[in-house]
Amino acid sequence: MHISEGILSAPVLISGGVIAAAGTVIGLKKVDYARIMPTALLSSAFFVASLIHVPLGPGSVHLVLNGLLGIILGWAGFPAILIALFLQAIFFQFGGLVVLGVNTVTMAVPALCCYYLVRPWLKNPKTRPVAAFCAGALAIFLSSLLVALALALSDSGFLTTAKVIIGANVPIMIIEGFITMFTVTFLARVQPEILHLDQP
Amino acid sequence: MNCPYRILTILFLFSISVLLPLTAHAHKLRIFAWSEGDIIYGETAFSGNRKPKNAEITVQDAANHAVLLTTRTDEQGKFSFTMPDDAVREHLDLLLVVNAGEGHRGEWPLPAAEYLVLNTPPMSTGVKESKPTAVTNHASSPADPTNTVLVDEQLLRRIVDEELEKKLAPLRHMLAENKDNSPDLRDILGGIGYILGLAGLLAWMQAKKQQRSK
Numbered sequence: 001m002h003i004s005e006g007i008l009s010a011p012v013l014i015s016g017g018v019i020a021a022a023g024t025v026i027g028l029k030k031v032d033y034a035r036i037m038p039t040a041l042l043s044s045a046f047f048v049a050s051l052i053h054v055p056l057g058p059g060s061v062h063l064v065l066n067g068l069l070g071i072i073l074g075w076a077g078f079p080a081i082l083i084a085l086f087l088q089a090i091f092f093q094f095g096g097l098v099v100l101g102v103n104t105v106t107m108a109v110p111a112l113c114c115y116y117l118v119r120p121w122l123k124n125p126k127t128r129p130v131a132a133f134c135a136g137a138l139a140i141f142l143s144s145l146l147v148a149l150a151l152a153l154s155d156s157g158f159l160t161t162a163k164v165i166i167g168a169n170v171p172i173m174i175i176e177g178f179i180t181m182f183t184v185t186f187l188a189r190v191q192p193e194i195l196h197l198d199q200p
Numbered sequence: 201m202n203c204p205y206r207i208l209t210i211l212f213l214f215s216i217s218v219l220l221p222l223t224a225h226a227h228k229l230r231i232f233a234w235s236e237g238d239i240i241y242g243e244t245a246f247s248g249n250r251k252p253k254n255a256e257i258t259v260q261d262a263a264n265h266a267v268l269l270t271t272r273t274d275e276q277g278k279f280s281f282t283m284p285d286d287a288v289r290e291h292l293d294l295l296l297v298v299n300a301g302e303g304h305r306g307e308w309p310l311p312a313a314e315y316l317v318l319n320t321p322p323m324s325t326g327v328k329e330s331k332p333t334a335v336t337n338h339a340s341s342p343a344d345p346t347n348t349v350l351v352d353e354q355l356l357r358r359i360v361d362e363e364l365e366k367k368l369a370p371l372r373h374m375l376a377e378n379k380d381n382s383p384d385l386r387d388i389l390g391g392i393g394y395i396l397g398l399a400g401l402l403a404w405m406q407a408k409k410q411q412r413s414k
Contacts, residue, residue: 004229004305006297033406040399044392051388087394091387093228164301 005096017101027078043080067139070111110142136180251277
């Protein structure tokens with residue numbers, strides 16, 4: 001779901017950049033000593049995840065993992081995603097440096113939404129798997145919406161674009177849902193500290 | 201405090217080792233094109249080798265991005281078009297742009313030098329038909345023996361060009377295809393190294409801050 005260079009209009013690019021910068025500043029303030037390594041590791045996971053292609057659907061879809069990143073990192077997801085996207089742009093030529101801001105927003109804002117919406121449900125072991133699944137799926141859904149919005153503001157109609165993108169990403173929503181579910185339940189069982197469930 | 205990170209690291213390394221065989225797949229829309237005579241052939245693909253069907257191809261003047269013509273890819277993600285006359289006449293450098301929607305876009309520059317050399321003789325007309333045109337162009341009277349030699353030489357040139365082009369076409373195709381380098385292990389490890397390095401930098405800065413506040 002990286003948006004390539006040369007598609008978006010300047011206002012979209014600039015507002016994307018501003019939002020991403022603001023989110024990153026807040027995020028960096030929230031990264032305390034204990035959270036540096038989890039942030040870096042999830043950032044690396046996000047960086048690599050885009051190489052895994054799912055051979056389903058009409059378009060080209062790959063893992064994103066922003067739901068998982070969101071529920072674990074919260075605001076720190078902004079710098080984690082920004083750095084990963086920056087490196088993807090440099091090493092893999094995915095997206096591009098000009099669209100870095102917009103791409104960060106389309107990935108990190110859904111991650112943050114998951115943090116606030118789904119995290120309360122993670123504490124209860126009964127609702128945990130469902131909540132984690134929802135986080136994985138919801139993040140992709142919201143990202144698709146934001147990508148469609150960014151494209152719509154620059155050129156084509158929102159509704160048709162949104163339908164196409166969401167349609168193409170339905171398989172990945174389900175897959176990410178399961179991946180997030182298994183990862184979170186595994187972590188909760190083995191090492192709950194990573195999830196910071198004791199913190200608000 | 202060390203334990204959770206160790207587990208995350210193990211999880212992470214495990215996932216990488218699972219992913220490595222898949223790294224040829226990537227998420228980028230690539231396009232490449234080559235000329236055969238006055239026809240430009242091209243192919244588009246997402247790097248996972250999925251083909252964008254019915255994606256829009258715009259042929260632009262590389263200098264001012266004026267659109268010369270548009271076409272669409274077929275079911276196999278391929279396209280072809282005849283060189284626009286304007287471009288041939290004015291020796292324009294072209295830029296082929298593919299837009300598959302959903303924010304996927306790729307570019308391929310096609311400089312004039314690449315298509316004009318082979319374009320000057322009309323390839324498709326074949327040897328027999330091209331003879332009279334050459335004669336009328338370059339000889340005042342067809343009976344003149346010196347001019348016949350000239351015609352033969354031109355003919356020969358054209359035949360060689362044509363044959364060479366036939367042999368070179370797959371090579372050009374391969375070269376064009378290889379120009380697009382999909383991410384390899386070095387890129388991935390390099391990226392991860394960067395991230396861990398940044399984490400180290402952040403940790404160092406925070407440690408310094410903590411020391412100062414004490």
